[in-house]
Amino acid sequence: MTIAINETHDPAVKSWVESANRAEGDFPIQNLPFGACRRRGSSQPPRVGVAIGDFVLDVSGAHRAGLLPGVAEPVALACQSSSLNKLMALGQPHWSALRRELHSLLRADGPGAAGNQDAGRKHLLPVAEAEFCPPAEIGDYTDFYASIHHATNVGSLLRPDNPLLPNYKWVPVAYHGRASSIVVSGTPVKRPAGQSRSKPLEPVQYAPTERLDYELEVGFYVGPGNALGSPIPMGEAEPHIFGLCLVNDWSARDIQAWEYQPLGPFLAKNFCTTISPWVVTLEALAPFRTAAFRRIASDPAPLPYLSSAEDKEHGGLDITLEVWIRTQKMQQQGAEPVRLSSGNFKDMYWTIAQMLVHHASNGCNLRPGDLLASGTVSGAKSRGCLLELTTGGATAIDLPGGEKRRFLEDGDEIILRGSCQSPQFARIGFGDCRGTVQSASA
Amino acid sequence: MTIAINETHDPAVKSWVESANRAEGDFPIQNLPFGACRRRGSSQPPRVGVAIGDFVLDVSGAHRAGLLPGVAEPVALACQSSSLNKLMALGQPHWSALRRELHSLLRADGPGAAGNQDAGRKHLLPVAEAEFCPPAEIGDYTDFYASIHHATNVGSLLRPDNPLLPNYKWVPVAYHGRASSIVVSGTPVKRPAGQSRSKPLEPVQYAPTERLDYELEVGFYVGPGNALGSPIPMGEAEPHIFGLCLVNDWSARDIQAWEYQPLGPFLAKNFCTTISPWVVTLEALAPFRTAAFRRIASDPAPLPYLSSAEDKEHGGLDITLEVWIRTQKMQQQGAEPVRLSSGNFKDMYWTIAQMLVHHASNGCNLRPGDLLASGTVSGAKSRGCLLELTTGGATAIDLPGGEKRRFLEDGDEIILRGSCQSPQFARIGFGDCRGTVQSASA
Numbered sequence: 001m002t003i004a005i006n007e008t009h010d011p012a013v014k015s016w017v018e019s020a021n022r023a024e025g026d027f028p029i030q031n032l033p034f035g036a037c038r039r040r041g042s043s044q045p046p047r048v049g050v051a052i053g054d055f056v057l058d059v060s061g062a063h064r065a066g067l068l069p070g071v072a073e074p075v076a077l078a079c080q081s082s083s084l085n086k087l088m089a090l091g092q093p094h095w096s097a098l099r100r101e102l103h104s105l106l107r108a109d110g111p112g113a114a115g116n117q118d119a120g121r122k123h124l125l126p127v128a129e130a131e132f133c134p135p136a137e138i139g140d141y142t143d144f145y146a147s148i149h150h151a152t153n154v155g156s157l158l159r160p161d162n163p164l165l166p167n168y169k170w171v172p173v174a175y176h177g178r179a180s181s182i183v184v185s186g187t188p189v190k191r192p193a194g195q196s197r198s199k200p201l202e203p204v205q206y207a208p209t210e211r212l213d214y215e216l217e218v219g220f221y222v223g224p225g226n227a228l229g230s231p232i233p234m235g236e237a238e239p240h241i242f243g244l245c246l247v248n249d250w251s252a253r254d255i256q257a258w259e260y261q262p263l264g265p266f267l268a269k270n271f272c273t274t275i276s277p278w279v280v281t282l283e284a285l286a287p288f289r290t291a292a293f294r295r296i297a298s299d300p301a302p303l304p305y306l307s308s309a310e311d312k313e314h315g316g317l318d319i320t321l322e323v324w325i326r327t328q329k330m331q332q333q334g335a336e337p338v339r340l341s342s343g344n345f346k347d348m349y350w351t352i353a354q355m356l357v358h359h360a361s362n363g364c365n366l367r368p369g370d371l372l373a374s375g376t377v378s379g380a381k382s383r384g385c386l387l388e389l390t391t392g393g394a395t396a397i398d399l400p401g402g403e404k405r406r407f408l409e410d411g412d413e414i415i416l417r418g419s420c421q422s423p424q425f426a427r428i429g430f431g432d433c434r435g436t437v438q439s440a441s442a
Numbered sequence: 443m444t445i446a447i448n449e450t451h452d453p454a455v456k457s458w459v460e461s462a463n464r465a466e467g468d469f470p471i472q473n474l475p476f477g478a479c480r481r482r483g484s485s486q487p488p489r490v491g492v493a494i495g496d497f498v499l500d501v502s503g504a505h506r507a508g509l510l511p512g513v514a515e516p517v518a519l520a521c522q523s524s525s526l527n528k529l530m531a532l533g534q535p536h537w538s539a540l541r542r543e544l545h546s547l548l549r550a551d552g553p554g555a556a557g558n559q560d561a562g563r564k565h566l567l568p569v570a571e572a573e574f575c576p577p578a579e580i581g582d583y584t585d586f587y588a589s590i591h592h593a594t595n596v597g598s599l600l601r602p603d604n605p606l607l608p609n610y611k612w613v614p615v616a617y618h619g620r621a622s623s624i625v626v627s628g629t630p631v632k633r634p635a636g637q638s639r640s641k642p643l644e645p646v647q648y649a650p651t652e653r654l655d656y657e658l659e660v661g662f663y664v665g666p667g668n669a670l671g672s673p674i675p676m677g678e679a680e681p682h683i684f685g686l687c688l689v690n691d692w693s694a695r696d697i698q699a700w701e702y703q704p705l706g707p708f709l710a711k712n713f714c715t716t717i718s719p720w721v722v723t724l725e726a727l728a729p730f731r732t733a734a735f736r737r738i739a740s741d742p743a744p745l746p747y748l749s750s751a752e753d754k755e756h757g758g759l760d761i762t763l764e765v766w767i768r769t770q771k772m773q774q775q776g777a778e779p780v781r782l783s784s785g786n787f788k789d790m791y792w793t794i795a796q797m798l799v800h801h802a803s804n805g806c807n808l809r810p811g812d813l814l815a816s817g818t819v820s821g822a823k824s825r826g827c828l829l830e831l832t833t834g835g836a837t838a839i840d841l842p843g844g845e846k847r848r849f850l851e852d853g854d855e856i857i858l859r860g861s862c863q864s865p866q867f868a869r870i871g872f873g874d875c876r877g878t879v880q881s882a883s884a
Contacts, residue, residue, distance in 0.1 A: 139581075139621060139622055140620055140621050140622050145704075145705060155704075165703050165704060166642065167637075167639075167700055167701060167703065170637060170639075170646045170700075171637055171700065171701050173701065173704075173705055173708075174705065174708050175617065175618070175705035175706050175708055176617070176618035176619060176620055176708065176712070177618060178582055178618055178806060179581060179582050179621075180581055180582050180670075180806070180807045180808070180809050180812070181670055181806055181807055183670070190670075190671040190805055192804035192805050193673070193803065193804060193805075194803060194804045195609075195612060195613055195745065197609075197612075200608065204612045204742070204745065205745075206745050206746070206747050206803070228622075228623055228625070228632075228713075228714070229632040229713075231635070252804070255804070258609055258612075258613065259609060259613050259615065260704070260706075261607050261609065262597075262607060262615075262702070262706070263587060263615055263616065263617035263706040263707065264617050264702075264704070264705040264706025264707075265705065265706075266615075266616050266617055266618065267800075267801075267803065267804040267806065268804075270618070270804070270806045271670075271671075271804040271805045271806055272670070272805075300646070303637065303646065303647075303648050304648070305648050358709070359709075361635065361636065361648070361709065362634035362635060362636045362694070362697070362709040362712070362713040363632055363634050363635075363713045363714075364620060364622070364623055364709065364712045364713055365622050365623055366622070367622050370622070
C-alpha cells in the first residue's frame with residue numbers, strides 16, 4: 001500500500017515559479033508540502049498553503065479564481081479552513097487528486113501555463129512575508145522511541161551492562177506528549193524551571209534547568225483515523241498517514257532524570273515541542289521509500305500484527321536529517337550555523353506504519369491531525385541529541401570560535417533540517433525547524 | 443484562596459424541584475453541577491445543563507426565557523455553547539455569579555418562586571431522558587499518582603524491599619494520558635488486545651488482556667489556564683480549577699507490565715477512560731475542604747513552589763469514594779451492585795492545587811477544559827483498584843452468589859460513586875461513573 005511513483009514525481013518538470021527550480025531548494029514542484037499561514041502582522045485566521053520555491057500558494061484563493069478546476073467540492077471546502085485537519089480527514093484519494101491539480105497549475109510546461117502563471121502569481125505570498133501557524137489542531141501528540149541506536153546510547157548511560165530493555169525489540173515503545181505546548185518553528189523556547197537532584201541525598205531544588213537539550217525527530221500526521229475500539233491493520237496503515245514534518249522534542253535532562261520513574265517523562269518535555277511548518281506528504285516521499293530496518297538474525301521477527309511483506313520491503317524512508325547550532329556569539333558575529341550531527345530516518349528500528357498500527361492496536365482512536373513522532377533519530381554513527389553527543393554531558397563539543405557546549409545555553413539557536421536526495425529524482429526538503437533558547441527569567 | 447462558604451451552601455434551602463430535596467440525593471440545590479447533554483435520540487448538539495434532583499436545567503433556555511436575569515452577557519454566551527469550555531475560560535467570579543443566579547431561580551422560597559417554578563419547569567429535562575456528552579472538549583489529559591497508599595501498594599508488588607521511589611515525596615508524579623479515548627459514563631468499554639509476556643523468556647503474545655482492571659480516580663477541569671512559559675503560583679491555583687468529576691482509568695495490567703519501561707504506561711491505559719457526566723464546582727465543595735495530607739515528621743516539606751499555609755490547612759477535600767460491581771450474572775438475576783471498596787479523597791498525598799501548580803511549574807500551558815486526574819485513590823485501609831485488592835491477582839475476591847474476581851470479566855459493570863456528607867451541610871454527590879466491559883470480539 002505504499003504510494004506508487006507517478007507523473008508528479010517526474011524530475012524533468014519545472015515550475016513557472018523560478019525559485020522552485022533551484023537544485024538545492026527544499027520546495028520544487030515535486031514536493032508541494034502543506035501548511036497554514038497568513039501574511040505577517042495580519043489578524044486574519046491562517047489559510048491553507050502549499051510551498052513552491054520561495055513562495056506559499058494560497059490554495060483556497062487559487063481555487064476560487066478557477067485555477068484548480070478539477071478539485072472536488074469536499075477538498076475545496078476543506079482548504080477554506082484555517083488548518084489542515086479537514087483535508088487530513090478526507091483521505092488519500094482526495095490528497096492525491098489535489099496534488100495533481102496543484103502540480104498541473106504550477107508546472108511551467110503544462111497546458112495554459114502562461115495563463116496560469118499570470119493568474120497564479122496573485123495567490124503567491126513570499127515565504128519571507130508569511131507567519132506560520134501549526135498546520136493542524138493537534139488533538140493528541142504521541143512520541144515514540146523508535147531508534148534502537150538512541151535507545152541503546154541512552155540506556156548505556158543509565159545501565160551500562162544492559163542498555164536495551166527486554167521489550168525494545170517487540171514493542172514500538174511510546175508515551176503521550178503534551179499537545180498544548182507544541183509550537184511552530186521560530187517560536188522562542190523559554191528555559192524551563194523544575195525539580196532536580198544532582199545526586200542521591202543531595203538537596204532537591206526547583207531551579208532553571210542546567211541540562212537543556214534538543215532531540216532530532218520526525219513526526220507524522222494522522223489522516224482519517226479510526227473509531228474507538230477498531231485497530232488499524234498493517235495493510236491499511238499508510239493511507240492513514242497524511243505526511244511528515246520535523247520535530248524538536250526539547251528536553252531538560254536534569255528534570256527528566258529526577259521525575260521519570262515510574263511513569264515516564266513529563267515536565268522534562270512538555271514545556272515546548274517545536275514542529276516545522278510544512279507537512280511533506282507521503283506521496284511526495286514515494287521515490288524515497290526503502291527497506292525497513294534490517295534486523296539481525298537473533299532479533300525476534302515483528303509480531304504478525306506489526307508485520308507485512310510490503311512494509312519490510314518499502315516501509316522505510318530515506319531522509320537525511322541534520323542538526324545545526326548558531327550560538328548567540330555566532331549570531332552577533334554574523335557567523336553561519338554549524339552542523340552538530342547528521343543521520344538518516346531509514347535507521348529507525350520501527351517504521352511509521354508499525355508505529356501507527358501499534359498505537360491503534362488496542363483500539364485507541366487516532367483522529368485527523370494527531371501527531372505521532374519517532375523519538376530521537378540516531379544511527380550507528382549519528383547521535384540525535386546532546387545527551388548522546390556529549391555522553392551525558394561528560395565531554396564537551398568544541399565549536400568554531402572557541403565555544404564549547406555540553407548542553408544548550410541561552411541564546412543558542414537550534415535548526416533541524418531534513419531532505420531526500422537521489423540522482424533520479426528532485427530533491428525534497430522539509431524546511432527548517434528552528435528555535436532559540438530564551439533565558440528562564442525572560 | 444479557597445472559596446468561602448456562602449448563602450448558596452445553606453442546608454435549610456429547598457428547591458421547588460421536589461426530587462432535589464431527598465436527603466440521600468446527589469443533586470440538591472446546594473450542588474448545581476454542570477454538564478452537557480441533549481434529549482436521548484436527538485441529533486441536536488448538546489447543551490449546557492445543571493443537575494437539580496432528577497432533572498437537568500437547560501441553562502441557556504432558562505436565560506433566554508428571562509429566568510436568570512442577573513447573568514452577564516459573556517456567561518450567557520458561554521452557556522449557549524455545546525460544551526463547558528467557554529464557561530470554564532471565564533473564571534471564578536463569573537462561575538460564582540452564575541451559581542447564585544441558578545440558586546435563586548431554583549429555590550422554593552425565593553422571591554417569585556411560584557413564577558419561577560411555572561416558567562422554569564419548561565426548561566427541565568428528566569435525567570432519564572437525557573443523553574450525556576463529555577462536559578468539555580478536553581485538549582490534554584494528565585494523570586497523577588497522588589495517593590501514597592496506591593504508590594506504596596503497587597510499588598510493593600514490583601519492589602517489595604523498596605516500594606516507594608526516592609522522588610515520590612518531592613514530586614507530584616504524573617504522565618500524559620490520551621484525550622481522544624475519554625468517554626462519558628455509560629459508554630461500553632471494549633476489552634483491549636495488546637502485547638504481553640507472562641514471564642521472562644516466555645513467548646510474547648498479542649491477545650485480549652487477561653488482567654483488565656479499573657482505577658478509582660478524581661478528576662478536575664482547568665478554568666482560565668496559563669500562557670506558555672508562565673507558571674501558576676500556589677496562591678493563584680484554585681481559581682484555575684473549575685470543578686471535579688469521577689474518573690475510571692481502565693487499565694490492562696498484563697500489557698502495562700510489559701510495555702511500561704522506560705517511558706511509562708501507554709496502550710495499557712489509552713484504550714478508554716470513563717468520566718462522570720457532571721462537573722461539581724469547587725464552590726459547591728467549599729463546606730468539605732479539609733487539611734492537606736498530614737506528612738510524617740521524617741517526610742520532606744513540599745518545596746516552596748508547592749507550599750502555602752492555606753493549602754496545608756484547607757487544600758484537602760473530604761469526598762467519600764466508592765467502587766461497586768455488577769457482574770453479568772448479577773444483572774441477569776436482577777441483583778443490586780455490590781461494593782468493592784470505599785475510600786476518601788482527603789487521603790491523597792498531594793492536593794489538587796499542588797498538582798495544578800506542579801503541572802504548570804515548567805511553564806507548560808494549561809487550557810480551559812484540560813482534565814487533570816488524581817491517580818488511583820487508595821487509603822491506609824482502602825484500595826482503589828483490583829491490582830491492589832487482589833494483591834496483583836494472587837487472591838480472588840468473593841462476590842455474593844459464588845462468583846470470584848481477580849480481574850474484570852466480560853459483562854462486568856463497574857460503578858464509581860462519590861459524595862460529601864456532614865451534619866451541618868447538604869449532601870453533595872457526583873453522580874455515577876459507569877462502564878460495562880464488552881468482549882474483545884464485540
